[in-house]
Amino acid sequence: MKHIVVFASGDGSNFAALARYFESGRHGVTIDLLICDHQDAYVLTRAADFGIPSLTIDYHEFATKAAAEAYVLAQLPPCDLLVLAGFMRIVGPTLLAAFPDQIVNLHPALLPSFPGRNGIQDAYAYGVKVTGVTVHYVDAGIDSGRIIAQEPVRIQPEMSLAELVTAIHAVEHDLLPKTVADLLTKERIA
Ligand code: GAR
Numbered sequence: 685m686k687h688i689v690v691f692a693s694g695d696g697s698n699f700a701a702l703a704r705y706f707e708s709g710r711h712g713v714t715i716d717l718l719i720c721d722h723q724d725a726y727v728l729t730r731a732a733d734f735g736i737p738s739l740t741i742d743y744h745e746f747a748t749k750a751a752a753e754a755y756v757l758a759q760l761p762p763c764d765l766l767v768l769a770g771f772m773r774i775v776g777p778t779l780l781a782a783f784p785d786q787i788v789n790l791h792p793a794l795l796p797s798f799p800g801r802n803g804i805q806d807a808y809a810y811g812v813k814v815t816g817v818t819v820h821y822v823d824a825g826i827d828s829g830r831i832i833a834q835e836p837v838r839i840q841p842e843m844s845l846a847e848l849v850t851a852i853h854a855v856e857h858d859l860l861p862k863t864v865a866d867l868l869t870k871e872r873i874a
Contacts, residue, residue, distance in 0.1 A: 696727025705861035753778035799827035
């Protein structure tokens, strides 16, 4: 059995997709903990509904990101992978050094296009005809780590932004759990 910890900041629909996919250790993976950086985030309710323990960390209570991450590290159970699923913070050197090539992030665009906080909106506003979803390793940059998996989403004529958001999320909910399972249970992608 492989063990993961999920980091999320908000609604947590991707956390729920992971929790469903890996429920009761299905696919050889179990979610041992949710780490959330907002005490009122809906993802905390979702974790409770799935019976998955959660920990809320108020980064503002720490003098530095390094101090906050040192605290996070001290709370982490032994695990094989950290999965950022809608976690809206840049990971610092403390966590990166502790988990080399063991932190993955979900991004709602086809990197290296449209990195940052608003990947869906930025792609829509630019007028691209194809956008999509990326799962990548986390490095010191912003959405710049090695790409593990991508899935395109075509922006149809007349498609509204809301419809694109729905389409992107549907692809995310499928791609992220499968990619995590592949990473942990098959040969590492070189
Ligand atoms: C997802 O679309 C994820 O790709 C995005 O936040 C959303 C979280 O949704 N992440 C980023 O933009 C990271 N740069 P969720 O809370 O419903 O899972």
